[in-house]
Every structure is written in structure tokens, then in C-alpha cells.
Amino acid sequence: MRTLCSSTLIGEFFIIGFAALVAMKDPGLSSSTVWLVSGIAMALCVLLCGVVSRPGGVALGWALQIALIASGVFVPMMYFMGAVFAALWWASVHYGKKVDEAKARFAAQAASAASTADAA
Template sequence: MRTLCSSTLIGEFFVIGFAALVAMKDPDLATATVWTVSGVAMLLSVLLCGVVTRPGGVYLGWALQLALIASGVVVPMMYFLGVVFAALWWASVHFGRKVDAAKARFAAQAGAGSSEADAA
């Protein structure tokens, strides 16, 4: 799960950065505000890569997805990209858990096979 979720989060890192470049063109927004908010979101996306498998990590990822969708208020294209990344996040979590379960089953079978060979 960690690999799939981290890949999604790193993709979001770049999308947030590009969205900040677009948001800078809005004359009503201060450049410092745009980069502060975007920088925090970018930092959060990178830090989440390390804590995604810990308790609450997936929920923090969902919070980031909601914030990405909400950023569509400033950059309308982010509504679409936020939904796309939320779908990718769901797929990463869903299929990542399936892969982790399959790996655990394979490791248990391999461990059972080697213990039987040791007994013989």
C-alpha cells in the first residue's frame, strides 16, 4: 500500500506546485499567501508518504484530497484534478491493501513450506 499511496502523493506534490503557479496570476491573491498555503500542502503530501501506513495516515491522505478539491475555489481546474486524485487515492488504498494481503499470504505459505522442509 505504501508504494501506491506514495506515488499518488508525489504526483499531488507536483500538481499543487503547478496550481500555485496558476494561482499566482490572480491579482487578488498575494504571492506570499499562495506559496505559504501551497508550500504547506506540498510539504504535507511529502510527509504523508512516510506515515501513510501508520494509524490515521490514510485519513490524513483523505483530508489532503478534500483540500485539493476545495482548492478549486481559487483554481477551477483543481475541482477536476482533485476528483481525479481522490479516485487515485481510493484506488491506491484499496488495491494497496489487497497487494499487502497477498504478500502476507505468500510469505505465510513460503514460511510454512520451509518449516516443513526443515522438519523432514
């Protein structure tokens, strides 16, 4: 799960950076505010890569997805991009858990086969 979720988060890192470039063109937003908020969100993406497999990591990822969708208020294209990345986040969590379960099952089978071979 960690690999898939981290890949999604790194993709979001870049999308947030590009969205910040677009948001800077809005005369109602100061560039320092745009980069402060975007920088925090980008840092969260990188930090979440390290804690995604810990308790609460997936929930923090969902909070980031909601914030990404909500950023569509300032950059309307982010409604779409946020929805795309929320779907990717769901897929990363869902299929990542299946991959982790399969790896654990294969490791258990390998350990069982090794102990059977040692006993013989």
C-alpha cells in the same frame, strides 16, 4: 499500500506546485499567501509518504484530497484534478491493501513450506 499511496502523494506534490503557479496570476491573491499555503500542502504530501502506513495516515490523506478539491475555489481546474487524485487515492488504498494481503499470504505459505522442509 505504502508504495501506491506514496506515488499518488508525490503526483499531488507536483500538481499543487503547478496550481500555485496558476493561482499567482489571480490579482486577488498575494503570491506570498499562495506559496505559503501551497508550500504547506506540498510539505504535507511529502510527510504523508512517511506516515501513510501508520494509524491515521490514510485519514490524513483523505483530508488532503478534500483540501485539494476545495482549492478549486481559487483554481477551478483543481475541482477536476482534485477529483482525479481522490480517485487515485481510493485506488491506491484499496488495491494497496490487497497487495499487502497477498504478500502476507505468500510469505506465510513460504514460511510454512520452509518449516515443512526442515521437519522432513
